[in-house]
Structure formats: C-alpha cells, structure tokens
Amino acid sequence: MCSLLWSSIVMCVALQLLQLGIVHPSPSHIRITHLPGQPQVQFQQFSGYVNVDDRNHQALFFYFAEAEKDAASKPLVLWLNGGPGCSSLGVGAFSENGPFRPKGEGLVRNQFSWNREANMLYLETPIGVGFSYSSDTSAYEGVNDKITGKDNLVFLKNWFIKFPEYRNRSLFIVGESYAGHYVPQLAELMLQFNKKEKLFNLKGIALGNPVLEFATDFNSRAEFFWSHGLISDTTYKVFTSVCNYSRYVREYYNGAVSPVCSSVMSQVSTETSRFVDKYDVTLDVCLSSVFSQTKVLNPQQVTETIDVCVEDETVNYLNRKDVQSALHARLVGVQRWSACSNVLDYELRDLEIPTITVVGNLVLEGIPVLVYSGDQDSVIPLTGSRTLVHKLAKMLGLKTTVPYRVWFEKQQVGGWTQVYGDILSFATIRGASHEAPFSQPERSLVLFKSFLEGRPMPQEF
Template sequence: VKSSVCCAEANMLYLEAPVGVGFSYCINTSNYVGVDDEITARDNLIFLQRWFVKFPEYKCRDLFVTGESYAGHYVPQLAQLILQFNKKEKLFNLKGILLGNPLLDFVTDFNSKAEFFWSHGLISDSTYEIFSSACNYSRYKSESFRGSVSPVCSGVMNQVNNEISMYIDKYDVTIDVCLSSILSQSNALTHLQVAEKLDVCVEDETTKYFNRVDVQKALHARLLGVTSWVSCSDNLHYKKLNFEESMIPVVGSLIRSGIRILVFSGDQDSVIPLTGTRTLLHGLANKLGLNTTTTYRAWFEGKQVGGWMQVYGNILSFATIRGASHKAPFSQPERSLVLFNAFLKGKPLPEEFRAIE
C-alpha cells in the first residue's frame, strides 16, 4: 500500500485459492475433495503468515483484503481469522476489506435475481410471478445442491431460461455473447465485434493463452493431475452447502472490530444483483445502529457518472459501478480504479465531474 518509500498506489498480491484453482496444485490430490470455507480460510491465513515471514519488510504496511463473487465468503472469513491471530501475535496490519458483487447471503442474493431479470425485460410478468412464488432461485439451488430438483422448480427454471435465451451473458446482461462459446465457429464471429467494444470472447482467448507451453513455462506452472487449463473444471470438489451460510454476521463482527468495508456492485450483473447486496447492507447498518454519513448520491470518473454510493457510520460503504459486469474491474477498469484508490486512501468518491488531464 502507498507509503513514504513507495510511489505506487498499492503492492498487490494475487492468491489463487482454494488449492486446485488457477495454476495452484497439491501433490496429494485427495486435498481436492471435501474442500470447504473453513479449510480455505485456514490455508489462506497460513499462506499470509509464511509470506510475511519470507518478506518481513512488508509487515508494517497497511493490509487490505479484496475479492469478488464467492470471495464474499473467502474474504470476510480470512479477515476474521486475521483478527483472531492478531490477538496472539500482532502480525497483520489489517485496515479494510473490499468486496465486489459478493455472495453474502444465499437467500437474499439469489432471490434478487427474479426482480433483476424482470426489471431488465429478460422475463415476462407471469414468469416473474412464479419465479418469486412457486419456486425462487434459492430453493432451486438448494435442491440442486442436494441432487434432487423438484418438478415444480425444474419447470420454473426451464421457463426462465427459455425466455432469457442462451444468447445472454448473465454476468453482464447488456453485452453481446461470444458465439464460439455457444456454437461452433462460424463466419458470424467476424461480424460480432467492433474494435472499440469489450472483447466478449476473452474467455476463449484466455484459455488458449494459458494452454500455450511458453506461457506455462514463463509462469513456472505445473499441470498436475489435469491435461489442460480450463476456466471451470471438476478437479476441485467444494462443499456446496457452504453457499447457504450467511456472511452478514461475520461482516458485522468485522465492522465492530473497526475494519472498514466497501462493497461494490457492477450494475449489469444478474448473478449477484446489486438489489440484493443493497438490501443486505442497509439491513446490516440498521442492525448495527450505523447512521447514514454520506447520503445516496452519484460519483464520478472523469466527466462521467461512475456509479452511485452510500456510506454508513463512516465504516460501511456501498457503491455501484455503472455499466459494469460481475467482474467490474474487467468491464469498467477506469471506474473500478477510481473506487479502489479512494477506498485505500480513505477518501470519498468524487462527487462532481472533473476535466480529464
């Protein structure tokens, strides 16, 4: 993090977790079975302990832990373990956590999908009604985790998926899809993109890139137990029932300990919609007795609105990133950087447009 001896905004350490994702591996492949939140949090803490032992010059730096999506579980639980460890030995200078489109509460987050789909015109009024009453998304996922989806939920999800169609990216409902990920390669691909648009085929291109021998050699990567790198594999067997555990009590305990928290949402994401996140944080603020210290307002990146934000008790913040996907820094990097820098410095997001230098 920025200090008197460092000119960068932050020194960033990327951790592939749990073991088995990315290019991380374990010689004992039995460790890929039965992985859960508790194991992941413990392993992450051990990694950080050993990293600071190896690089003690970073111990005095402010530490921020960040992540997206299911990191709504990983990050708060790691932060909780860090605070517990610090009671025995002060090693980590934890200042805050930053969560993007996070899964915080299974029921609220997943059931907000129905309103998001409907409000964006992706499903009909009648489908919205049955998706909210006959079988909501949290019930459907809960049944699927247990290997037995009821006929009513199967019927509702078929209707939802048929109306949305397979040609919509649920991580960003406004962009075109990469046809090569859905259909075989065709001439239509050459007409799919315009140079200035987001590269919607980046996942396909990333897979090809990471499977290049020269790239794997440069990264000192080992493919242990797998034949190729893929974005989603069945190599790791995670305990899916962990999804149903709410992280709101953990986030609340971090706030009580004085840890600053910023939760942001790419506003075009239907996987973890902003509406559920916003509802959860407002409810948590009320439970903790945190008054609104910055009222809901727009914030700016350059001359454009970057999104909207609200702050509770000068410790819990919520922000949207306008036009961003489930992975906001990928789809809106400039706006995400403004938000990131403001959080690290403890400064408010810009509230009026400024000239771009």
C-alpha cells in the first residue's frame, strides 16, 4: 500500500508501473546516445534536468554515468564539487573521476574513472551553477547552505522518480572542498527525511580536502606554505600573528579589508607567486590560464600523464552547441557555460558554519565517514583536516582501530591513514592536489574502492 504522502504516492505509482513494464527504468528522453568525439563504451549515460521548484522554474542539471560493468549490482554515488559555485559536471566528471577527459576536438577515456566501481551521479548545484538555472535571476542572490541543502534533497527525491530502480540501491555521497558543507548537510537532511518516510539508503559519505571548521582549515595554510618553502620565516610570523588567513577572509567577504591584512596578504602573495598553483604546490601551472587571468577555482596541474590545461579544454568542449545538444542542456540567463558560476551570489558568511559537528552527528547515527586529503594542497591542507578528525574521534570516544600507517597502491606508498571505531577514517593521497582524482587518479581510485567496500586502505602491496 502507498502512504498518503504525495511524494510516496508518486514514487509508489512509478515503481508499480516499472514492475508492470509500462515505463522503462531509464527515461529515453534524457539518455545520451553519443557525446561528440566520444570513444565507444558499453555503459549507459544520461543527463538533463530535475525540477526543484516548479513555481519559480528552478531546475538542477545532472550527468549520470552507469557503472562500466554489472551496473545493477553496483552502488549509487552522488558526487558534489564545491566552490561554492563550481560545476560537478565540468570539474568532477570531465576533469577528475568521470569516464572521459576532453582532448583536442574530442574525448579520451579515463582509465581510472570511478564508474568502474559505482554508478556515478554528478550534480551541478546550487541553482546558477553550470547548466542549472532559474527563470527568476533573483534566485541567484543570497543563496546559502540551507537553501542548497533543501534543493539537493528535492533533487534526489525527484531523481528517484526518473530512476526508480535506484531507490533501494546503496547510496554514498562524495565531494570535495566546499562540499565539506554540502555533503554532511545533505546527509543529515536525508536521515531526518527517513524518520518520516524511508527513502534514502545512505551507506556512507567521503569528503576530500573539505572545509569543516573555518579557522582550523584556513589557518593551517600558513604552516603549509612555510613548511614547503613558499614563504619566509618573517612572513610566516606575521601571517600567524599580525593577520591570519581566517581574519583576512572574514574581512574580505565583509567588504572591508584592513590595511594591516592587506599588507600581510600582499607579502604572502608576492612570495608564493602567481606561477605556483595553491591547489597543488609541487606541480606546474597552465600558463594560458595564468596569463588570461581567467576566474577559476582550481587551475589544473601537469604530470607526465596529466593534461595541464584540461579545464580550458573542458570549458571549450561544454560550450559547443553539438555537445550541449547531446547533453540535453541549455543556457538560461548566461551566454556561456563556466567551470565556476559568474551569476551566483553565495552567502560567504556560511563559510564559518562548522560542519565537523554535523559529521559527528552522522557518525553517531551509524553513517561511516571518510575524510581524505591530497597532501600537496595548501588551500585546505591535510594538517587541518587530520587535526579535526582526531579531535572529533576523541570527543565521540572512538578508539583507534587502525593506527596511523602507510597504505599502498601497487608497489608504492599511496598515502597514510588512520581509522577510529571502524566508522570514522582519515587518509591522505600522496602527491595529490586539492582535486585528488585529477592529479593522482589511480591512487584515488584505490581509496574510493576501499571506501565503498568498507575496508581499510591496503596495508601491503
């Protein structure tokens, strides 16, 4: 019997129609037949819109890549990028852990794509990011964590109506950077919703280089700069005593940076250099991005196997009309798709909302949590994240079940890890940037697989 709640009635009817064979489990009007320049693959792809506010014509855009093999037996993973205001489609799917990377006029396969292990759902959130839109542009003003969390919950509820076969599938939420706010807040809303109506089969969350506690995360930047030789002893001293980074950020979003903080930040910027990417301090930058002064959150890096300018190529690719047509996407209120929104006015004071407490609540509810850090990121350094996880474990009374140790990817050290109470974990990814799957794709895939399987990181090679 269907419950009397409207959302339950809609879902129940959809499931009954599915069982009768009246509707196809994967809607054909959002199926991607072939992306321009795409190599041949065996898995299905979908993309399109899910309404989150019919009255104000607000819709969130998604891209969904089913698992390469045995999709019916694999879990569902929702991936969220941060910013706030950066695209999970362009950054997450096409630059990090999706099945393809733009190259020249076409796409190449990412051999370490996360859809090898899961059905991957990428969401452009909040409204105003990427192809997500509102017909009322005032909706882009004053967007905050509460609004974003509510919209993301509505998105998932309505997405399950389009894909009812995934309703009971094991669900994981993974994200990075400001998704340290998005992911725990959405998970908490899911648990609250489940107390009224069981819908979300949430099995765990993972947070990469996440903003969890404003002062700890931001002020750990100074020590990272200094310890990696990016700033002098003198600058380190003033950066930790005269004006620390959390104070500067607070003054900045309040619109009145003090002369003393302006002087300190100018000194820090001069020494660190604009030719060093703060999201990965050891690798080179894409010079075209540096010289063009394009506003991007995460300028990309290069190794022997990494395309240094993949973000530029992604922007070019997603602005092609044939690509937008294949994705069932459209531009509303903007002239071009951008990696990070030019129209969204997010309430930056929400940065100071501590979400480490929300993470603690999730652990108490029995939801496994992994916090991982690319160890070359100076924006949200590993030292702050490791400190916060350790303090949380102590506060919750969790004992160490896996002591701090190395983990392996093939025959090399992939990073370090520690586990508390078999439910709260911390791990680093050696040699990885803020966007760990971009710069260390193989090691990130090992971490992702262990997380989904609920296993500690590999101890031996």
